[in-house]
Amino acid sequence: MLTCKEASRLLSQSLNQSLPRLKRLELRLHVWLCRSCSNFEKQLKFLQRAVRQLAESRADQVRLSAEAGERIRKAVRP
Numbered sequence: 001m002l003t004c005k006e007a008s009r010l011l012s013q014s015l016n017q018s019l020p021r022l023k024r025l026e027l028r029l030h031v032w033l034c035r036s037c038s039n040f041e042k043q044l045k046f047l048q049r050a051v052r053q054l055a056e057s058r059a060d061q062v063r064l065s066a067e068a069g070e071r072i073r074k075a076v077r078p
């Protein structure tokens, strides 16, 4: 069974690349059983959608402060 630390790293990694089948299964099992990691996955997906929508809409006109950008980068970094 994966630890929460391993699961959170794999969740972040899975945003940018597909995982090997066994790791994906281990991760799905862990997330299914672990409320903390399930919440973390929901937060990651929310942030990913928000960043995508921001990039797609008026990205050239909306500027985040350097501080806000850094907070988002830290939140989505593995």
Ligand SMILES: [Zn+2]
Residues within 6 Å of the ligand: 003, 004, 005, 007, 030, 034, 035, 036, 037, 038
């Ligand atoms: Zn967990």
